[in-house]
Amino acid sequence: MKIGFIGAGNMASAIMGGIIESGLVDASSVFASNPSREKLDELSSRLGITPASSNSEIVRTCDVVVLAVKPAVLETVISEVATVDSDPLFISIAAGKSIEWIEASFVHARALEGNLNVFERIEGAARSVRLVRCMPNTPALVGQGMSGLCANATATEEDMRIALDIFGSCGRALPMSEQMVDVIGVVAGCTPAFTFLFIEALADAAVAExxxxxxxxxxVSQAVMGSAQLARDTGKHPGQLKDMVTSPAGTTIEGVQALEEDGFRAAAMHAVRRAMEKTRKL
Structure with a gap:
């Protein structure tokens, strides 16, 4: 199996590294295209991947094509590759771009090339595209990513298994509805930034002391990492784990009360809701 990446930024690089380290495919079977040749040369030297000269080459060559570009340029990329005579599994990691939107972009690109008549456009012929949509997050850079995946009607069970293997190679990956992929894109995608802000604030307080x-x-980083692993591995409710730490009349419950008084819980929920609103506008 050959896996290609259109786009070779930090997220794509992390996924490539996970694929290679896990042994899912050999490094030489991982291909990438990118506007910066310097970036491709660096990845080729560091990971052993195969640079491609164009996006179209990726689609012609590979069995799986990961669309690892920013949402703003995804339509342009699709217009470049939609009419290539090949049938790979496409995986998009672009935030806010739904399966319906991506399928419509393939329809539009193929119609412009004269490959579809008006009736095929109306019937949605681009659904012949095998498509998985995935929302990973930046901890994939250290093999601790969290990804949610959904597929269109044309993708097979084998397609989804392949996609889960790819993103499971750099963390954890779960199949879910597209609505929940948007939610995980915010909750898992934004949590690193929220957590880094929390780490910085706690560290500032320690410095003040x-x-x-x-x-x-x-x-602070070790305490946060250990707490997260405790929550994940024990399966206990976060409130139960919190109660294990908060002794009666102790220091921790005093701090928890201060967080509640300052609206910590509401602020976290508000941040997620605001991020969801932005996602829907992309």
Missing amino acids: GMSRADAYQV
């Missing part, structure tokens, strides 16, 4: 900044970042 006299700890060195280097030690503060190390202590």
Whole structure:
């Protein structure tokens, strides 16, 4: 199996690394195209991938094509590759671009090339495109990503299995409805930024109490990582885990009360809702 990436940014690079490290395919079977040849040369040297000269070459060559570009340029990329005489599985990681939108973009591109008549356009002939939509997050860079995936009606069970294997190679991957893929795109996608803000705030407080900044970042990062693993691996409700730490009249419950008084929980929920609103506008 040959896996190609159109776009070779940080997320694509992380997924390539996971694929290769897991042994899903050999490095030479991973292809990438990118506007920057320098970036491709760096990935070829570091990971052993095969650079491609164009997006169309990726589609002609590969069995799976990951559309790893920004939402703003996805339509342009589809217009370049929609009429290539090949039938790969396409996987999009562009935020906010629905399966319906991507299918319509393929229809439009093929219609412009004269490959579809008006009746085929009306019937949605681009549904012949095998398509999986995925929302990964940046912890994939360290093999701890969280991805949600959904597929269109044309994609097969084998297509979904392949997609789950690809994104499972750099973390955890779950099949879900498209509506929930949008939700995971915000919850999992934004949580790293929210968590980094939390880490920075806790570290600032430690520095204010006299700890060195280097030690503060190390202590807080480890505490957050351990807490997350505890929540994931034990399966216990977060409230139950919180209660395990908050002794009666102790220091932790005093701090928890301060967070509640300052609207910590409401602020977190509000941040997710705002991010969802933005996603729907993309």
